[in-house]
Amino acid sequence: MLTKGNCSSLVVDGLCDQTGGRDGPVTCFYFDFAARKEQSATNMLGSLLKQMISGTRRISEEILRALREQKEAVSGRRPQLVDIVKMLQLVTAGQRTYMCIDALDECTAAQRFRLFDSVEQILEKSPGTRMFVTGRPHIRAEIEKRLGRRVTSISVGPTRDDILSYFRARMSEDETPDAMDESLEADILEKIMGGISEMCVIGVYGAENPIPCY
Numbered sequence: 001m002l003t004k005g006n007c008s009s010l011v012v013d014g015l016c017d018q019t020g021g022r023d024g025p026v027t028c029f030y031f032d033f034a035a036r037k038e039q040s041a042t043n044m045l046g047s048l049l050k051q052m053i054s055g056t057r058r059i060s061e062e063i064l065r066a067l068r069e070q071k072e073a074v075s076g077r078r079p080q081l082v083d084i085v086k087m088l089q090l091v092t093a094g095q096r097t098y099m100c101i102d103a104l105d106e107c108t109a110a111q112r113f114r115l116f117d118s119v120e121q122i123l124e125k126s127p128g129t130r131m132f133v134t135g136r137p138h139i140r141a142e143i144e145k146r147l148g149r150r151v152t153s154i155s156v157g158p159t160r161d162d163i164l165s166y167f168r169a170r171m172s173e174d175e176t177p178d179a180m181d182e183s184l185e186a187d188i189l190e191k192i193m194g195g196i197s198e199m200c201v202i203g204v205y206g207a208e209n210p211i212p213c214y
Contacts, residue, residue, distance in 0.1 A: 007102075007134055007156070007201065008028065008030065008100050008101075008102035008132070008134055011100055011132050012026060012028045012100050015098050015100075019098075024095045024096035024097045024098065024128070025051060025052045025054075025095075025097060025098070026098045026100070027047075027048045027051040027052055027097070027098065027099050027100065028051075028099075028100040028101070028102065029044050029047055029048060029099075029100070029101050029102070030102040030103060031044075031101070031102060031103040031104060031105075031106040031107050032103070032106060033103075033106045036106055036107065036108055037108075039106075039107065039111070040111050040114075041081060041107075041111045041112075041114040041115040041118060042079075042080065042081045042084060042114075044101075044107075044115065045081070045084045045085065045088060045115070045118060046079065046084050048088070048099055049084055049087055049088055049091065052088070052091050052092070052097060053091065081114065081118060084118075085118045085121050085122060088122050088126075089121065089122055089125040089126065092122060092125070092126035092128070092129050093125050093126050095128060096128040096129075096130070097126065097128060097129045097130070098129075098130050098131075098132070099129065099130070099131045099132070100131070100132045100133075101131065101132070101133045101134075102133075102134050103134060103135060104133050104134070104135040104139050105135035105136040105138065105139050106135075112139070112142065116142065116143070116146040116147065117146075119131070119146075119147065119204070120146060120147060123147070123150065123204070130203070130204070131202075131203070131204035132201075132202070132203060132204075133201075133202040133203075133204060134200070134201055134202070135200055135202070136200065137155060137200045139200065139202075140153050140200045140202060143202055143204065147204055150204055151202060151203070151204055152202070152203045153200055153201065153202040153203070154200075154201050155200055155201075156200070156201050163189065163192060164189065167185075167188070167189060167192070171185075
């Protein structure tokens with residue numbers, strides 16, 4: 001079945017295959033509820049920055065000089081969020097860049113606020129940046145409010161037939177098939193369906209007039 005994690009992985013793999021490293025770096029970050037205290041906006045964007053720099057075949061001398069100046073401004077301390085945003089603006093401004101963010105709803109509300117503010121600053125300077133985001137539906141309103149017309153979204157969720165096909169395929173591998181009867185199968189399916197939540201897939205664009213994510 002399609003989940004947030006494997007949906008993002010499919011998109012990242014597809015973008016990597018399509019660009020072949022020629023059309024700008026493809027970066028990704030996966031939020032994890034268990035690590036939400038450590039996964040701040042600073043850490044997340046810092047991770048994307050490292051991926052961009054390592055994934056760019058050739059960085060112009062102008063960008064390298066600006067990055068060196070920014071590094072000197074940090075003066076030995078760990079880069080703060082404002083420093084990372086400035087460096088991301090420099091790196092993404094002159095090239096197409098892809099950012100894939102998985103399970104954004106697992107990021108704390110306070111960190112999402114800081115992240116949206118930072119992303120808005122990056123997109124203002126980076127018309128070629130494209131973002132792919134997955135999360136539960138409630139984050140859609142947050143993103144649309146903060147990033148406005150540069151957002152397009154769709155809702156994705158499994159149908160009962162999808163779940164039934166998956167369930168029966170797994171049950172066919174059961175080594176004790178006689179343990180399952182129709183009543184137990186119905187109870188299991190009811191519990192599974194009750195625990196399924198809709199997933200929102202969101203595209204965010206640096207340009208005012210959106211074009212496909214990939």
